[in-house]
Amino acid sequence: MVSEIINPTELKKVDPVFGQLSFNDHEQIVFCQDKDTGLKAIIGIHNTVLGPALGGTRMWNYENEWEALNDVLRLSRGMTYKSAITGLNLGGGKAVIIGDAKTQKNPALMKRFGEFVHSLSGKYITAEDVGMETADMDTVREVTPYVTGISEEKGGAGNPSPITAYGVFMGMKAAAKYQFGDDSLEGKRVLVQGVGHVGETLVDHLYNEGAQLFISDINEARLLELSKKYKAQIIAGNEIFNQDLDVYAPCALGATINDATVNEIKAKVIAGAANNQLADEKVHGAILKERGIAYAPDFLINAGGIINVYAELEGYDKKEILRKTENIYKTTLDIFSHADKNECTTHQSALSIAQSRIDNRKLALKK
Numbered sequence: 001m002v003s004e005i006i007n008p009t010e011l012k013k014v015d016p017v018f019g020q021l022s023f024n025d026h027e028q029i030v031f032c033q034d035k036d037t038g039l040k041a042i043i044g045i046h047n048t049v050l051g052p053a054l055g056g057t058r059m060w061n062y063e064n065e066w067e068a069l070n071d072v073l074r075l076s077r078g079m080t081y082k083s084a085i086t087g088l089n090l091g092g093g094k095a096v097i098i099g100d101a102k103t104q105k106n107p108a109l110m111k112r113f114g115e116f117v118h119s120l121s122g123k124y125i126t127a128e129d130v131g132m133e134t135a136d137m138d139t140v141r142e143v144t145p146y147v148t149g150i151s152e153e154k155g156g157a158g159n160p161s162p163i164t165a166y167g168v169f170m171g172m173k174a175a176a177k178y179q180f181g182d183d184s185l186e187g188k189r190v191l192v193q194g195v196g197h198v199g200e201t202l203v204d205h206l207y208n209e210g211a212q213l214f215i216s217d218i219n220e221a222r223l224l225e226l227s228k229k230y231k232a233q234i235i236a237g238n239e240i241f242n243q244d245l246d247v248y249a250p251c252a253l254g255a256t257i258n259d260a261t262v263n264e265i266k267a268k269v270i271a272g273a274a275n276n277q278l279a280d281e282k283v284h285g286a287i288l289k290e291r292g293i294a295y296a297p298d299f300l301i302n303a304g305g306i307i308n309v310y311a312e313l314e315g316y317d318k319k320e321i322l323r324k325t326e327n328i329y330k331t332t333l334d335i336f337s338h339a340d341k342n343e344c345t346t347h348q349s350a351l352s353i354a355q356s357r358i359d360n361r362k363l364a365l366k367k
């Protein structure tokens with residue numbers, strides 16, 4: 001996964017934080033630096049009305065600090081709405097560590113990061129995201145209890161990716177039901193872009209369902225391995241949008257639905273795991289609607305991972321995790337019908353339902 005595409009003109013250098021377009025009523029932004037370990041991190045707390053701000057830590061070799069800030073602002077906001085629409089009592093937060101996870105990540109750096117998380121006294125709870133492994137969360141756990149996504153041996157819920165993939169599969173089936181009148185994906189031409197932790201499990205579900213599979217990734221070795229295993233056709237990156245598809249599942253990077261691609265997409269359904277798939281929520285969401293493409297909002301259908309780590313806080317079991325994740329099917333169908341009724345995009349519809357849950361809670365807290 002890579003950071004979101006950013007438009008340099010959106011970066012306001014005079015008002016570097018509050019002036020950013022991606023700054024959207026965030027409660028708190030914490031800049032963390034430690035010269036001894038080389039740690040440079042930003043923790044974004046978007047909203048804590050429904051509960052502590054929970055969201056993963058991403059370690060990425062950002063081009064510059066603007067890009068890192070933009071990423072944490074967009075991702076933390078997304079977490080607020082993801083938890084709200086999923087019915088979890090959590091707020092939205094996220095952290096980014098600037099650096100190459102392959103060469104710069106080490107236990108000392110992760111512990112120092114954990115100390116910064118701890119200094120927020122539970123207002124922010126971390127978890128894994130791109131560039132992080134379950135073992136890194138185990139290291140963070142040595143210095144703070146405000147971490148989820150720890151290993152099963154250490155009492156955690158383990159790797160969230162398979163549950164995320166299952167939720168995406170549920171959301172995709174619901175979108176197919178809406179668009180084609182039947183939720184079976186048997187024989188449907190489905191392209192999964194990004195066959196990493198989530199993408200591969202999604203491919204596995206689709207294979208078992210009998211879908212006609214297409215895969216795309218920048219990792220050639222992985223593509224060859226998975227194309228054999230799942231009888232999937234490999235599609236080159238620049239060919240993705242020329243394909244005659246039923247379903248496009250973005251499972252790699254954000255903002256793949258943008259000015260350059262939105263009118264090229266031939267798929268009739270978009271349902272994938274990547275965060276922030278719409279480069280511009282309003283503009284690109286509206287174009288998809290006009291073009292009759294059923295878009296399953298990313299933050300709704302990729303919530304399996306957060307459901308999985310929430311179990312560590314609430315102490316519910318695997319059965320309950322699966323039940324809550326399966327419910328993504330119903331919520332996705334509800335969003336399609338809400339969007340039709342209100343003549344808005346599915347993204348707007350999901351946002352407005354999530355926002356009203358937050359507003360109601362705010363009102364109740366005031367009483």
Ligand SMILES: NC(=O)c1ccc[n+]([C@@H]2O[C@H](COP(=O)([O-])OP(=O)(O)OC[C@H]3O[C@@H](n4cnc5c(N)ncnc54)[C@H](O)[C@@H]3O)[C@@H](O)[C@H]2O)c1
Pocket residue numbers: 001002130160161162164193194195196197198199216217218219222237251252253254273274275302303305306
């Ligand atoms: N892991 C989770 O539980 C979870 C939860 C919610 C959302 N997500 C989101 O889902 C997406 C996938 O997550 P993941 O954990 O599978 O990540 P991952 O890093 O395991 O997999 C990403 C895959 O995308 C590929 N990729 C990177 N750039 C690409 C490009 N330009 N074109 C095609 N492929 C490219 C990578 O090679 C890799 O195989 C990410 O956007 C992540 O933020 C993941």
